[in-house]
Amino acid sequence: VLRLYDYSDSGNGYKVRLLLAHLNKPFELVEVDITRGETRTPEFLRRNPNGRIPVLELPDGRCLAESNAILLWLADETPWLPNDPWQRALVFQWLFFEQYSHEPNIATIRYWLRHEPPSEQRMARIAERRPKGEAALRVMNSHLRDRDFFVSERATVADIALYAYTHVAEQAEFDLDSYPNLRRWSSRVAALPGHVSM
Numbered sequence: 001v002l003r004l005y006d007y008s009d010s011g012n013g014y015k016v017r018l019l020l021a022h023l024n025k026p027f028e029l030v031e032v033d034i035t036r037g038e039t040r041t042p043e044f045l046r047r048n049p050n051g052r053i054p055v056l057e058l059p060d061g062r063c064l065a066e067s068n069a070i071l072l073w074l075a076d077e078t079p080w081l082p083n084d085p086w087q088r089a090l091v092f093q094w095l096f097f098e099q100y101s102h103e104p105n106i107a108t109i110r111y112w113l114r115h116e117p118p119s120e121q122r123m124a125r126i127a128e129r130r131p132k133g134e135a136a137l138r139v140m141n142s143h144l145r146d147r148d149f150f151v152s153e154r155a156t157v158a159d160i161a162l163y164a165y166t167h168v169a170e171q172a173e174f175d176l177d178s179y180p181n182l183r184r185w186s187s188r189v190a191a192l193p194g195h196v197s198m
C-alpha cells in the first residue's frame with residue numbers, strides 16, 4: 001500500500017490527500033510533526049534529503065517528494081492529467097506558477113501567522129510577501145473570468161495544487177471577497193464528487 005508522510009495542517013500534503021481521495025486509492029498516513037523537527041531526522045532525510053513533507057513512499061520503498069511531482073505521478077493516465085500535450089503543458093505551467101508565485105507568498109504567511117509569535121520581524125516578512133500573494137491571486141482571478149477550471153472543462157491536478165492554499169488564504173489574511181471568480185471556482189472544486197476537506 002502507498003504510504004504518505006504528511007503533516008495534517010499542510011496544504012502541500014493536502015494536495016496529495018485530496019487527489020488520493022478522488023482516485024479512491026487507499027494509503028497509510030504517517031503524521032510527521034514539522035514543528036518539532038521530525039522532517040530533519042536522519043531517518044526522514046533518507047526518504048527526502050530536502051527534509052520536507054509530503055513524501056510518498058511506494059510499496060517497493062521508492063520515495064517521491066515535492067507535492068506537485070507526487071500529483072503528476074499519481075495522476076498519470078487518469079482524467080486528472082490531460083493526454084493532450086498542450087493541455088499537459090498548461091497543467092505544468094500552473095503547477096510551476098503555484099510553486100513560484102503562489103505558495104511561497106501565501107502558504108508561508110499562513111504558517112507564520114499560525115506558528116510564530118508576533119514580532120516586528122514576522123510583520124516585516126509578511127509585508128514583503130503579501131503584495132506578491134495578492135498578485136498571484138489577481139492572476140488566477142482574471143484567468144477564471146470565463147473558465148470553470150484552470151486548464152480544461154474538467155478539474156485537473158492544476159486545480160488541486162492551486163486549491164490547497166487558495167481555499168485557506170483567509171487564514172493568511174487575504175480577503176477572497178476581492179476575487180469573486182476565485183471564490184466561485186473554490187466552491188466548484190469543493191463540490192466535486194469525492195472531495196475531502198483539509
Ligand SMILES: N[C@@H](CCC(=O)N[C@@H](CS)C(=O)NCC(=O)O)C(=O)O
Nearest residue numbers: 010012034039051052053054066067
Ligand atoms: N515544494 C515543496 C514544499 C514542501 C514544504 O514546504 N513542506 C513543509 C510543510 S508544508 C515542511 O515539510 N516543512 C518542514 C521543514 O522544512 O522541516 C512541496 O511542494 O512539496
